Amino acid sequence: MLKKTLAGRIRRWINRRLPRADRQTFTQKTIFILPTGAGVVFGLLLLIMLVTGINYQNSLIYLLVFLLGALFVAAMHQTHRNLSGLTLALVSAGEGEAGEGVPFRFRITSTTADSLALALSVADEQGRPGAVIEGVHVPAGETRDVTLTLPTARRGYVRPERVRIETRFPFGLLKAWSWLRPVSAGVAYPRPLPAPDTVSTVQETDNNDTPVRVAGQDEADLRPWREGDLTPRVMWKRYARTGQMVVADWQASGGSPHWLDFSAFPGADTELRLSYLAWQVRDRAAKGARFGLTLPGEVIDPDAGNPHALRCLHALAVWGQEKPRDDDAHVHGTRAGVDSAGAGRAA
Known part of the structure; x- marks a missing residue:
């Protein structure tokens, strides 16, 4: 319990210093620096050498301790300088398929000095180390574009909580780091699954503008069961x-083959239906066919081509979801304290 409370306070403190933004310039207030494991051992050895020099009054040991100590201080300034004045910006949040990753493209700009041996990393949805890019060098006055592929297992909006930038140059004795907390979110498409042989439950009007639901499913034809038919x-x-195992076939009821329909898979749950529709969208797009998409509360008119397929996949990815928001946004600007004070005076 204490560990969770302390971690929550540290997270809120960091979030106040680094508010959400797609662009962050790192300054003294937003750069953190600590010794690495090698740096801690180096410091302990210096302390032991200093005690030894004091005990034996050895001037050569004093000289070596002070030289190595000055080297440690110089390394600390150089490590901090690698990030000072550096700008990290999110250029584009991409789209991808759930399970394969979503690409995020970042631009690193160095204005004051050379930034050497930079590493960018982002954790996955469980907080474990995910994508990592190391060895990025940005000369002064230049920019570098890098792409991090964020792993994701589910469809919907994808936004990394923090993107970490770190450097341990020059000697690896210290590490300086900071974070970018992006506002923009990418999108993960549903993972496509081969859809069973079904027919849309919508039909087109005479002018092919508006889909109309087909009524009267009791008009279905009966045919022998085939492998892949839905159990319901x-x-x-x-x-x-x-x-005799027979299946109700509503193909004769007038459903249009130009529509991919959310309601065409009775008995399947929501995520499975979306995966079926994603497979159908990719299949129709590969064949160059014309198709439309109907979802509860959303209709995409029939069209053909890759842009239309991407639009349909995007609609499937974000259906029923809201864009991610900052959990700490309600802390600032709330009237809770004012309202409670007013209620106390009224009582």
Whole structure:
């Protein structure tokens, strides 16, 4: 409990110093620096050498301790200088398929001095180390573009909580780091799964403008069961009575083949339906076919081409979700204290 409370306070303190933004210039207030493991050992050895020099009154040991100490201080200034004045900006938050990663492109700009041996990293959804890029060098006055692919296992909006930039140059005795907390979010498409043989439950009007739901599913034709048919379509009462497995086929009810329909998969859950539709979108796009997409509360008119397919995949990815917001935003600007004070005076 104490560990969680302390971690929460540290996180809120960092978030106040580094508010969400797609562009961050690192200054003295936003750069953190600490010794590495090698730096701690180096400092302990200097302390032991100093005690030894004091004990034996050895001037050569004094000289070596002071020289190595000055080297440590110089390394500290140089490590901090690698990030001081550096600007890290999110250029574009990309789109990708769930399970394969979403690319985020960043631009690093150095204005004051050369920034050497930079490393960018981002954690995955469970907080474990994810994508890492090391050995980035940015000369003074120049820029470098790098791409981090953020791993994701689920569809929807993808936004890294923090993007860490770090350097241990020149000697690896100290590490200086900071973070960028992006505002923009990428999108992960549903993972496509081969869809069963189904027919849309919508039909087109005469002018092909508005899809209309097909009424009267009791008009379905009956046909023998085929592998891949959905279980809810099997006429189980007839099977129990006659032993023949037949399936209700609504193809004759007028459903349009130009529409990919969310309601065409009875018995499947929401995520499975979206995965089926994602597979159908990619299949139709690969064939160059014309198609439209109907989702509860959203209709995309029939069209063809790669931009139309990407639009449909984006709609499937974000359907039923809201854009991510900052959890700490409600802390600032709240009237909770004012309202409670007013209520106390009224009582």
